[in-house]
Amino acid sequence: MYYIGVDVGGMSIKGGLVTEAGDITARYTVETQRYSEEYGIAEDIRKVVDGVLAEGKVGIGDILGIGIGQPGSVDSERGIIRYSNNIPLERVPVVAQLKKFYDVPIYINNDANCAALGEYVFGAGKGYRDIVFVTLGTGVGSGIIIGGKLFEGRECAGAEAGHMVIVCGGERCNCGRRGCWEAYASVSALIRQTKAAMDLHPDSLMHQEAAAEGKVSGKTAFVAAKRGDKAAQQVVDRYIDYVGEGLVNLADIFRPDVILLGGAISKEGERLTSPLQKKMDAEAFGAKFNPRVAVKIASLRNDAGILGAAALVCSDRT
Amino acid sequence: MYYIGVDVGGMSIKGGLVTEAGDITARYTVETQRYSEEYGIAEDIRKVVDGVLAEGKVGIGDILGIGIGQPGSVDSERGIIRYSNNIPLERVPVVAQLKKFYDVPIYINNDANCAALGEYVFGAGKGYRDIVFVTLGTGVGSGIIIGGKLFEGRECAGAEAGHMVIVCGGERCNCGRRGCWEAYASVSALIRQTKAAMDLHPDSLMHQEAAAEGKVSGKTAFVAAKRGDKAAQQVVDRYIDYVGEGLVNLADIFRPDVILLGGAISKEGERLTSPLQKKMDAEAFGAKFNPRVAVKIASLRNDAGILGAAALVCSDRT
Structure with missing residues (x-):
């Protein structure tokens, strides 16, 4: 038996x-579109699910369930996309729409929650009971597992740690607050x-690195710092401190x-x-008498989206 | 039938x-001492429990259980005071010590956790399932109820929201970090x-208020602001913004x-x-599509300690 995991992103929908061991044996992808009443996102998810079944040469009877990972705010209890910013969507009852076509359990959840679950079931979180997953990507997302279960807050509207203020009155965040963790x-x-x-240090190797890559990216400072550039090292040190x-x-x-830790920056590893x-060891409260909190890199990488979505199905069964 | 609630504080131990309805029908108090191997805190808790039984004219057979609220780090699963700063204590297995004398269930937990439970069972939290309790006192403590159950983190070492940094690199906190919420x-x-x-505004009414009270207190700015003092109003506004x-x-x-909200400052009410x-309504994430979070004053006031400790017993039974 299999799960189907669907990873909805701003550019593509990957299935x-x-x-059951967490191997991906077939894939299918479509481009993300602008959706409307006439042609909703459920249509494209159907294409992906059908494509995966065809590619894998299996029927829906071989499927234990379908999981969908979706950016934005998701009501996982009712199976509704509440709101998504990148792919403009509002109050889409996507699970009910798909249920008409597939007689298997169907789940949807926020992508960071899925990624946390995926690590717990298939990845670096295996064997732990209490996990905080943080993705350092375009934004900062978080997924929280307590006692082996996803913690989502009331009406699935919690676990938004990226919007915790760490610099009162600091940088403006997309969410409207100032000084959110995500903004740092x-x-x-x-x-x-x-x-x-770079503006302050015209001689820094960061300029070379950015020129070579054709742009300033999340790697620029890390690479220049590795080459011994002091200004870059300062950027890296301060960034890591914010994290x-x-x-x-x-x-x-x-x-x-x-x-x-997942997301693009997590590739920096150690x-x-x-x-x-x-x-963490120096500053977590009561280091002298409280249990240690380990900091590790998530392991699912590029497949985190699909495996995390699939994990929605099996975590329901455990 | 009754519960016994014991509220351990830096000055006194109150029982x-x-x-079962949450009325306190008898009380007994002893002064907190410096404890040693020879005379441990369990001895004084015994005095309080025996005093409460005598005052209430009941026997231990009328008691459903004993709850103890203790400042500091408590291992509630094993019934051990891990560490307390105000009353110097380290690794005291107080529940096992008391079990020798009382054949009823005995529980101990951190005082902020108790206060949260107390509000949930007997106070302003009645009827809610998910509650964050915050005490604005000498420090900032927090207790968290998720789905009607106390959330304590692994080995009861979580829920220390007072030491969440809100001003990166800011004021030094007692815990060693800089910029903790508690420090603001x-x-x-x-x-x-x-x-x-007051140093910046020698003409502010805050000087009058402080002179009248004999010291600068948590009320000074609030009272002066009420009298129309602008500098005091600024202090109050900024303080509330930090909260x-x-x-x-x-x-x-x-x-x-x-x-x-509990603790001394919560007396300011509305x-x-x-x-x-x-x-909260303006800044909580996704105000447009997420459920609202209400901010209210806790209701148990001076009895929060005793009732919160007692709630440890009945929350176990629900």
């Missing part, structure tokens, strides 16, 4: 046929911080077994986790 | 005989903010039904909740 620890924030340092402020906050609030673990 | 939203922080404003930053963070993370509710 995968997932074995996302890739977009790191790019802004890198550009500001750490939020992680320690979450450790004090949830005291999980482990915090897992360069990220080593200073963050040090900060 | 109460609590009916506690009574001690408000007093510091008030004194700083609000942490509350909105917790709303984004937990999305509870209600946030309840002067506190009215601007905080406004900030």
